Amino acid sequence: MHSNYKLWLIAIIATLFVACDADIDAFDRSPAQRNAESIAALKAELTAAEHGWRVLYFPRTDSLLFSNPSELIPQFGFRGRYGYGGHCFSMKFHADNTLEMKADYNASTASTPLTSEYSVGRNSFTQLSFVTQNYVHELVNDAFRASSDWLYMGKNADGDLVFRTASYLEPAREYIVFTKMTNEEQWQRTTNKALENREYFESMVNPQLSIHRGSRTYFRSDIYVKRDVETNKSLLREIKEKKYYLFLFAQKKNPIPGYPAKEIVGLGSGYGGTEHGLTFRAGLRYDSKTMFFDFERVGQRFRAELVEVYDPLLRKTRLVSKHLHPEGVETGLVAEIWDEGDDR
Structure with missing residues (x-):
């Protein structure tokens, strides 16, 4: 018995010594050394991307704005209340602290x-x-209230680099994500395709949104928001300048033909172009689980089909667009955007 006690005591002491050694190893570098290592690591990550990064920057998002499809919206109360969208950039970082950048503002900058x-x-x-x-x-x-100083927050579940700024204390008020480009064609075409897809959406005369699973429709907008009349000019400017779109549904129609609906609801989000189609941030949020962010351009439509993938960081499944994760488990949830003038 005494011998066993001595063995247990020796084991405990040995464990304590190992723990102490680990603590010493964790703090054997000065704060200045650890800072230098963090700086070197991020710079190495940025410059290692031979073909650059696709960067999505939404400087001013609002996850609560027009995010409840059951909440009544005042007939003209949404004018002047639109949020803000974002832009797509291509960035290539070099070791000499220079970078090359393209942006989807126009054909020249793209x-x-x-x-x-x-x-x-x-x-x-x-x-x-x-x-x-x-x-x-x-x-x-x-x-847009953007910032030119971006704070590195780490990587997301897809391995993208995630940044934020010091502009906001609240979460989900901005979106800055770097996705590594894997070939020279992506560097050459990404911002041009993003511009092309965004301009195609903006050229739609009467864009509408449908969220459905099979034959069951959860939401379908039906109000002609972009009516090109003199009294609507300020709203049309607001949509284009802010890059925000609000899809509206007449929950209670007016019995008088041609008159505004008595009750309207809707879903809205800031938008931006991508090489695949469109991205909406903070997303078209049907409910706390069903949110559509990334749409693929398919012919004359933009389509997002949600699939389930496992998130090892959160240790749970998440819903993402199928064109970004074709390996995901299908849910049947689909959102589509089309021009009402097109055949369905």
């Missing part, structure tokens, strides 16, 4: 790289800063 300088530093977070003028700075204004 195809002509602009060279500028960047830096990677460290304060509370590892920070990527755009030091000299580039396309991002065009969003640093009173409307």
Whole structure:
């Protein structure tokens, strides 16, 4: 018995020594050394992408705005209340602290790289800063309220780099995600395709949204929001300038033909173009589980089919678009956007 007790005591002491060694190893570097390692790691990650990064930046999102399809919307109360969308960039970082950048603002910025300088530093977070003028700075204004200093938050479940800024304390108020491009064709075409897809959506005369599973329809907009009449000009400007769209449904129609509906509901979100189609942030949110973010352009429509994939970070499944995760388990949930003038 005494011998067994001594063995247990020796084992406990040995365990304590190992734990102490681990603690010493964890703190054997100074804060300055750890900061330098964080800076070097992010810069190495950015510059290792030979063909650059596809960057989606939505500087000003609002996950609560027009996110309840059961909530009544005042007949003209939505005018002037639209949120903001975002833009698609292509960025290629070099070891000499220069980067090449393209943006989907117009045909010129989408195809002509602009060279500028960047830096990677460290304060509370590892920070990527755009030091000299580039396309991002065009969003640093009173409307979009963008920032040229981005704080690195880590990687998401897809391995993308996730950033935020110091502009907001609340979560889900902005969206900055870097996706690594894998070939030169992506570098050449991504911002051009994003611009093309966004402009196609904006050219729709009467875009409508349907959310359904099989023959069951959960939501279907039916109000002609973009009516091109003089009294609607300010709303049309607001939609295009802010890159935000609100799909409206007449829950209670007016018995007088041609008159506005008595009760309307809707779903809205900021939008931006991608090489695949459209992305909506903070998403078209039917409920707390059913949210549509990424749409693929299929012919004259934009389509998002949700599938289930396992998220190892959260240790649970999440719903994502099938064209981004074709391996996912089908749910049958589909959202489609089309121009009402097209045949269904």
